[in-house]
Amino acid sequence: MDLLEWVTSTASTLPVPLLWALGALFAFLENGLGLGFFVPGETIVVVLAAALSDPLSAVVMFAVVVVAGTAGDHVGYLLGRHFGTGLRDTKLIQRMGVDNWDRAVDVLRRRGAIAVFLTRLVPVIRTLTPATAGVARVRYPAFLFASLAGAATWAAVYVGAGYLLRSSLDAVRQSLGPVSSVLLIVALAAAVVFVVHRLVRKRVLARGADLSAESRAPRTPLSHRLFSEDEWRTWPNLITGIRMLLLPIFVWMITTRMLWGAIIVIGVVFLTDWLDGWLARKTKKVSALGTWLDPVADRITVFVTAGAFALGHLVPWETFVLLLIPDVLLGLAALLVFKGDPNVPVTIMGKIRTALIFVGLLGVLLGEALRGSVSDDLRWIVGLSFVLYLLGIIGHYIAASQYAKAMIAQTLAARDVTST
Structure with missing residues (x-):
């Protein structure tokens, strides 16, 4: 299908x-x-x-x-x-x-x-x-x-x-026929390229925009900022690491159709996603490593979760590819231009996007588990959750364009500082 x-x-x-x-x-x-x-x-x-x-x-x-x-x-x-x-x-x-x-x-x-x-x-x-x-x-x-x-x-x-x-x-x-999905992916990828191109052109024409001194300052190496500037061995960072270790278990449960077990595991993953940040702020243990690792862990969680759903035939594989396109482009830009850390703040749309994707996928999983063990009349739960997931993908492209704009602004600011 x-x-x-x-x-x-x-x-x-x-x-x-x-x-x-x-x-x-x-x-x-x-x-x-x-x-x-x-x-x-x-x-x-x-x-x-x-x-x-x-x-x-x-x-x-x-x-x-x-x-x-x-x-x-x-x-x-x-x-x-x-x-x-x-x-x-x-x-x-x-x-x-x-x-x-x-x-x-x-x-x-x-x-x-x-x-x-x-x-x-x-x-x-x-x-x-x-x-x-x-x-x-x-x-x-x-x-x-x-x-x-x-x-x-x-x-x-x-x-x-x-x-x-x-x-x-x-x-x-x-x-x-099958070509329709490929054309859809190509069209959305082209849309992303078009949006980024427009943003680049807009930022080039608006070089005189005010930028903070922090964005203009030269950057220290990423490894130094993550492991040398403050204490990185904290409980919040440990919780984030445990969350990453649970993802392979989730993939195995999805592919073997252990849906109720997968619900428990992914529930723990989502809970710890909130817990590590809350604990860091509560105990005042916010670290450079945690600040960098948390959004990276979020993206890895989304990719692994969506990939597991595609492997388990719970969502179409094309949606997984659509999720990959903007982050691969932004990831390459972050790696090549910013040495892995563009230090772009999370946007409201980014948070809404992540919430829609997580809730949608969890609903799909719950609906499939209930349909197989309780009733076949609960198919609408899967349908509604899948719509939320699609909305999350749309929000993903909107958020990606916002992050691209912020990264372009930082790049132009650095060039302005170098030229002066």
Whole structure:
């Protein structure tokens, strides 16, 4: 079974009311003030709509997404009316970008309430425009009309794209056969290269951006920083090492279909992933080795876990390849340019990505174990978990582009220091 067939077969097992509820939730989060900045709601709505198999369910999805999107607009509108012009100085707006806020204000000043409709498909700005309408005390009937029209446009684009994607999967698979999976992988790899190229070009044009003195300072050798600058023989680092030793056991259990044992082992792995960091902060034993090793161990855990699932035929092998592509590229860049340690901070999307992948894979494993020993009616657990896993892969590419941008910024900063 190839990737496209796997997607269509697992998607059909999900309860349709659950898809509607999730679509409404993420449409609200996407359009609520500040929430859409962190949650890729449009991507999730596309994936959820792709799981719908009949036109009526797609129409209902469209309706609930419109209502939820408008509700998200109202959050921003009411906050704008409550805080007034002081909203611009809040930490939330500072984080989303004062320039974005000013652009939203400018569009509203020139276009009036219709700006809520016109900016609906513009990332970030669409989230801020309802708030600026509240600050400007735009008449509510005008705001409501523009919000409904904008939400309907947004829903038509993303729900329609998802439903058409599902409708075309069978035709693509029948026309291309096994080649379809290879073409999908090549297309996504090309997308990554395109994104990185755009980021490089953008950073080259913005060399004058402010960069911290730390990023400009010359780097000491990695081995010295990890083992000589502080005490690396700590309990948190030992726990991280034990976690790595459990991974081969997990692979063996998956391939021999010892699913309940694999659930216990991977549960311990996920628990220790949280425990080592918590213990390091609690005991004030944060070390350079632990800071470097923890994200590396996370990536190894994801790869080994996803690889084991592919070997055990619990997920299609193509998803494992998709996970490898961005990290292989970034890993080579880190090794060749930064001698193995680019010292790039973890992003929010990186954390969301990892959580979605782990929860999705654990759910797939649990659903398969329950289906084999309890009931065959629990296939929907596998379907829902597989959707979460796919969302994690999408987030993986978004996070990879963010890390690539940070690495490029450091490279340009080092070149600027050398040239001066």
